[in-house]
Amino acid sequence: MKYCAAFLPLALFALHTGPAAAQTPEEVAAAALEAVPVWDGHNDVPGELRDRYRNVIADFDFTDTRVNAPDHPADRAMHTDLARLRQGKVGAQFWSVYVSANLAEPVAVQTTLEQIDVTKRLIARYPDDMALAVTADQVEAAMAQGKIASLIGMEGGHSIGSSLGVLRQMYALGARYLTLTHSKNTPWADSATDAPSHNGLTGFGKDLVREMNRMGMLVDLSHVSEKTMQDALDVGKAPVIFSHSGARGVNSHARNVPDSVLRRLPGNGGVVMVVAYPAFVKEEVRQHFADRAGEEARLAALWPGAPDKVTDGLADWDAARPLPGSTVSDMADHIDRIRMIAGIGHVAIGGDYDGIPIMLTGMEDVSGYPALFTELARRGYSQADLEKISFRNMMRVMRGAEAYAASVTDMAPIETPVPE
Structure with a gap:
């Protein structure tokens, strides 16, 4: 085949420059996070406010927490502040109102209320940067105003004192997910890190899942046993979340999600929000x-x-x-595994920052999410894939939970007798 003389310069130029539309992994990641920022499933700043400041935050500066609190050395500097959330392209955040699983249930209920209170007070102190969100529409509205949509998640079923009435009141206060257990069993559900005592969920535990679905409260299956996961998927009618977990096929820790459960996520619609804690990652x-x-x-x-x-x-x-050592690449391996088993529509992000003692190299704090998304782009994830992982999958899940609740508005609250 012969080229005309006029075409030859163009052909030679193309050989030297390559495809005009080619993007670097950094550019693909940046474009995705510009289109839709990260919706993170789990951050323990409220716990840090309790541990460091006893919830007295009038002098707490959330714009930059790298200046250490009194009696906290450099290795205990916080992972989160407004400056680094912006650097990390975080646009929506579930703040965890975790309290210790060692507390007696009545004390756990009170302590959880205190943590909800301090979280709301923190959000209210920074109205130009943060906005409380309790619906998917409010998440979108906050982000449209350039604010970090701030949601509340309860970590551990002990926080409701085995009471559906308390659960409903926590929802009324703005809590939008409940992790069914933490490190220990509740009287109605088995934890991943305690000796099984219920074979998953008890009858009350199953009613609790039904009531959460009825209200539109997300069922969080991080921390629970595999049998509890399966029982919740059997009973539930709305998408579930794992607010901060990895894939057990990569790291065998009991806190991670086994392939048997990942295979069920497409049928449920839920997501695994991949954690950044090295002990669960590598x-x-x-x-x-x-x-x-x-x-x-x-x-x-x-x-x-x-x-x-x-x-x-x-x-x-x-x-x-x-x-x-453990790095951003190790976290990306979990995303690869979940995508392979469950599909790209069932992956999201839940770093667990300010709740973990060691961090991944390259993701030492909340500013590191662009490095993770660059690594994923380097592995061949498209911009559309990255947008699903950063935000769109979690938005679909929340809208799914809200849609189910809207479809059963004629369903009466589930009643259980209080103790004599």
Whole structure:
């Protein structure tokens, strides 16, 4: 085939420049996060406000928390503030009103109310940057005004005191998800990290899922046992979330979601909001902590009544065995796995910042999300894929929960007798 003389310069130019529309991974990620920012499923700033400031926040500066609070050294600097949320392209955030699972239920209820209160007071202090959101429409409206849509999530079923009445009142106060358990079983649901006592959900636990669906409150299955996950999927009529979990096919921690559950997500419509905690993300880190716990138990058995020897021996063990590194790429592996098993429509983000003691290299705080999305683009994720992961999948889930609730407005609240 012969080219005419006029065409030759254009052909040579194309050989040297390549496709005009080609974008770098950084550009693909930036375009996605500009179109729709990150909707993060779990951040523990409210817990930090309690631990550091006893919920007295009149002098707390959320614009930049890298200046450490009194009595907190540099390695305990907070992961979150308004400046870094903006850098991280976070446009919607579920703030976790976590309280300890060791609390008696009545105390847990009171403490949760206090955490809802401090979260609302924090949001109200920054009206130019944050807006409380309790519906999908309010999330969109806040973001349209350039504000971070701020939602409330309750972490642990102990926070409702085994009462559907308390659950309904928490919803009325603005809580829009409940994690069914935390680290321990509740009287009606098994946790992933406690010895099973109910074989999943009890009858009350199943009624609780039904009542949450009736109201439009999201069922969060992070922290629960595999059987509890399955029971909730069997009973539920609305999409579920895992607010901060990984894929068990990548890291075998019980906190992560097994393939058997991932396969059910397309039928349910729910999402796994992938966590950034190295112990849940990288298997070598999980194994390291297990080995360390074993060494600590061995030293305690060798030196009963001599805690200094245990401390010194553990320090020697730590010095000889540094923690394995973990990076943004390790987190991306979980997204790959969930996409492979459940599909691109069932992946979202739930970093767990300010609730984790160690971080991924490259994602040390909430400003790191663009690095994750760049890594995903480097792996071949399209802008449309990234937009689903950052925001659109979670928006679909919330609208799905609201749509189901709207379809059953004639359903009466589920009643259970209070204790005598």
